[in-house]
Amino acid sequence: MKIFNEQHEMFRATVRSFVDKEIAPHVEEWEAAGRMPKSIWPRMGELGLLGVEYDEKYGGAGADLLTTAVLHEECGRSRSGSFAMAVGVHTDMASPHLYWTGSEALKEKYLPAICRGQTLCAIAVTEPGGGSDVAAIRTRAVRDGGSYVLNGSKMFITNGATADLYFVAARVEQGDDRRRHKGISMFLVERGTPGFTVSRTLDKMGMRASDTAELVFQDMRVPAENLLGREGVGFYEVMRVFQRERLVAGLHAHTMADRALEDTIAYVRERQAFGGPLSDKQVVRHRLADLATQIEAARCLTYAALLKFAAGEDVVREISMVKLFSAEMVNRVAYDCVQLHGGYGYMREYAIERFARDARLLSIGGGTSEIMREIIAKALLG
Numbered sequence: 174m175k176i177f178n179e180q181h182e183m184f185r186a187t188v189r190s191f192v193d194k195e196i197a198p199h200v201e202e203w204e205a206a207g208r209m210p211k212s213i214w215p216r217m218g219e220l221g222l223l224g225v226e227y228d229e230k231y232g233g234a235g236a237d238l239l240t241t242a243v244l245h246e247e248c249g250r251s252r253s254g255s256f257a258m259a260v261g262v263h264t265d266m267a268s269p270h271l272y273w274t275g276s277e278a279l280k281e282k283y284l285p286a287i288c289r290g291q292t293l294c295a296i297a298v299t300e301p302g303g304g305s306d307v308a309a310i311r312t313r314a315v316r317d318g319g320s321y322v323l324n325g326s327k328m329f330i331t332n333g334a335t336a337d338l339y340f341v342a343a344r345v346e347q348g349d350d351r352r353r354h355k356g357i358s359m360f361l362v363e364r365g366t367p368g369f370t371v372s373r374t375l376d377k378m379g380m381r382a383s384d385t386a387e388l389v390f391q392d393m394r395v396p397a398e399n400l401l402g403r404e405g406v407g408f409y410e411v412m413r414v415f416q417r418e419r420l421v422a423g424l425h426a427h428t429m430a431d432r433a434l435e436d437t438i439a440y441v442r443e444r445q446a447f448g449g450p451l452s453d454k455q456v457v458r459h460r461l462a463d464l465a466t467q468i469e470a471a472r473c474l475t476y477a478a479l480l481k482f483a484a485g486e487d488v489v490r491e492i493s494m495v496k497l498f499s500a501e502m503v504n505r506v507a508y509d510c511v512q513l514h515g516g517y518g519y520m521r522e523y524a525i526e527r528f529a530r531d532a533r534l535l536s537i538g539g540g541t542s543e544i545m546r547e548i549i550a551k552a553l554l555g
């Protein structure tokens with residue numbers, strides 16, 4: 174299925190060359206360190222990779238959603254889930270809240286540095302008490318003169334320890350159960366705001382080069398003009414950007430899986446057993462054929478939803494299917510590719526081992542597979 178034109182492919186060549194030369198050689202070192210150097214962000218800004226769809230007047234490239242898709246496919250191929258996720262959070266999970274719902278003054282103030290990679294973004298929605306039930310968030314924002322005063326905490330925040338600008342979801346009014354979505358709003362919070370603390374950096378199973386943090390806000394005073402969109406309707410805006418985040422997860426899943434399959438094919442061609450290469454055994458050949466088919470199915474589902482999303486259609490059901498199918502697919506691919514590597518697949522020195530740990534997040538982060546099934550079931554059954 175071909176959806177990209179010549180311009181998209183030229184952009185792909187730029188991203189691929191950057192990833193191959195400036196990311197791939199450092200992946201192991203960054204995994205061991207548990208973070209990536211901040212210098213990658215201005216470099217990506219210089220190459221025009223951080224504001225792909227944003228208007229040129231804010232320093233963006235004014236390109237289309239398919240160009241964004243190319244960016245995430247190439248980051249997904251990097252053999253570093255951490256890098257792909259950190260970029261996805263900055264470009265398509267956090268900063269779109271500003272671009273789509275922020276005031277002109279806020280866009281002028283923050284977007285140019287976001288596009289240049291001088292301001293790194295994080296999105297803080299999940300709390301220690303729960304992530305799936307977004308409407309139940311407890312971080313409170315109380316209006317006091319020209320400010321809102323925020324109290325609460327956030328959990329599992331990607332880029333949380335290193336970001337400069339945080340997109341924080343907080344409840345402005347309590348609301349009863351039936352109206353509980355209504356009170357949620359999104360605030361822009363600069364690192365260093367008094368009352369803001371990165372309380373701890375979390376140790377993880379995979380995505381180890383991406384920093385994940387817990388944040389605490391104690392009487393944190395945020396200027397009232399840093400409220401994004403209208404007070405109390407943030408929930409719907411968060412949900413809209415979630416669609417973009419889930420599409421990005423689909424793009425990461427099939428490209429991460431592509432790379433794992435390529436590595437596995439190279440391995441089974443080399444590895445000898447019972448008098449010949451593993452790639453000659455019919456069981457192995459059929460397993461690889463099944464994996465390639467599942468990856469292709471995920472890719473086609475993602476592209477179909479991407480095209481509808483680009484056309485402005487309401488695709489919540491389709492994007493939930495993309496997230497569900499792709500996340501489950503990449504985990505099946507991870508299991509089988511490790512299996513086909515035998516004992517070496519269990520060793521840290523092989524990229525496939527990292528892939529299996531990184532892939533595990535895809536059915537949890539950005540909405541779990543169970544929540545995706547709930548959304549799809551609701552569309553089917555009401």
Ligand SMILES: Cc1cc2nc3c(=O)[nH]c(=O)nc-3n(C[C@H](O)[C@H](O)[C@H](O)COP(=O)(O)OP(=O)(O)OC[C@H]3O[C@@H](n4cnc5c(N)ncnc54)[C@H](O)[C@@H]3O)c2cc1C
Nearest residue numbers: 296297298299303304305329330331537538539540541543
């Ligand atoms: C590495 C990492 C990075 C992350 N980055 C970010 C980030 O940058 N910003 C951010 O805001 N969040 C982030 N998250 C949080 C992530 O989105 C949440 O972990 C996810 O939404 C699930 O929430 P939870 O962990 O609280 O699980 P819970 O909501 O407590 O769910 C636990 C289990 O119960 C299931 N469950 C819950 N409700 C139902 C139901 N109604 N029916 C059936 N099953 C149900 C879930 O599917 C899951 O299996 C990150 C998480 C991780 C691990």
